[in-house]
Structure formats: C-alpha cells, structure tokens
Amino acid sequence: MSDLFEGPALMHNLPINNINHLPFNMFDGSSFPQPLEEDIFELWLEKGRESKIGYHYLLVVWDAFDEVYLPVYAEKRETMHEYEPYQSSTGRESLVAAYNLYSESRVG
Numbered sequence: 001m002s003d004l005f006e007g008p009a010l011m012h013n014l015p016i017n018n019i020n021h022l023p024f025n026m027f028d029g030s031s032f033p034q035p036l037e038e039d040i041f042e043l044w045l046e047k048g049r050e051s052k053i054g055y056h057y058l059l060v061v062w063d064a065f066d067e068v069y070l071p072v073y074a075e076k077r078e079t080m081h082e083y084e085p086y087q088s089s090t091g092r093e094s095l096v097a098a099y100n101l102y103s104e105s106r107v108g
Contacts (some may be wrong), residue, residue, distance in 0.1 A: 005066070011063055014080060017106070019088070025037055025038065026038055026041055026070075027060075031087070032086070032096060033062050033064075033067070033077055033086070033096075034067070034069075036060070036069050040069075041060075044058055044060075044071040045058060045099070045101060045104060047071070047073075047076075048071070048073045048101045049101050049102065051073065053073070053075070054075055055073040055074060055075055055089060055101060056074065056075060056076070056077070056097070056100065056101055056102070057070070057073070057074040057075075057076075057077060057079065057099065057100060057101060057107065058071055058073060058074075058099045058101055059071070059072040059074055059079065059083065059097075059098045059108075060072075060079055060096045060097045060098070060099070061083060061093050061094065061096065062086050062089075062091050062093065062094050062095075062096050063092060063093055064089070064091075064093070064094065065092050069096065070093070073101075074098075077098075077107060077108075080095055080098045080107075080108045083095035095108065
C-alpha cells in the first residue's frame with residue numbers, strides 16, 4: 001500500500017505524514033464571505049473547551065463591518081437563533097456556522 005494520500009496531497013507528491021502541513025481553509029467557497037484558516041478554528045475550539053464557563057457551542061459569526069470572523073461561545077444551542085443566517089442577514093453580525101465544542105460536529 002502506498003503512503004501517498006489519494007487527494008490534494010497527491011498533486012504535491014507529499015507523503016501522508018506531511019498532510020498536516022498543507023494549508024486548509026474552512027468556508028472556502030462562494031457561499032461564504034472569505035475562508036477561515038483551520039488552525040484558527042481549532043484554536044477557537046480549544047479556548048471554548050478550556051473556559052471555566054460551561055460553554056457547549058462555538059458559533060462562527062461574520063462581522064460585515066470589520067470583515068472578520070468572530071468566535072462566539074454559548075452555553076445553550078438556542079443562542080444561535082440570536083443571529084441571522086449569513087446568507088440572508090441584513091445586520092452587522094451573522095451566523096455562518098455553529099459547532100458542538102466537544103464532538104466538533106456542526107449543529108447549525
């Protein structure tokens with residue numbers, strides 16, 4: 001069995017153990033305002049889990065004025081309903097995605 005990854009790394013002819021060094025962006029597409037580096041996203045997850053406040057969710061919020069993503073931590077899932085979805089937002093801040101901090105699964 002080859003140790004080459006069958007996908008993007010193959011184009012660069014990199015062994016699979018170098019796959020973590022490839023830049024990866026989340027929200028990279030026309031449906032999103034701009035890409036978000038996965039390293040930043042992972043840092044946000046870690047900070048939320050390490051908080052002394054019992055956060056359970058990470059909301060990825062787009063600030064249209066400053067043109068940046070913001071991490072918003074929430075104890076309750078319902079908090080995401082305080083933001084308009086990015087695709088239909090008319091305000092400054094909009095929800096791009098929501099994740100469970102512990103399972104890392106997308107919940108919104």
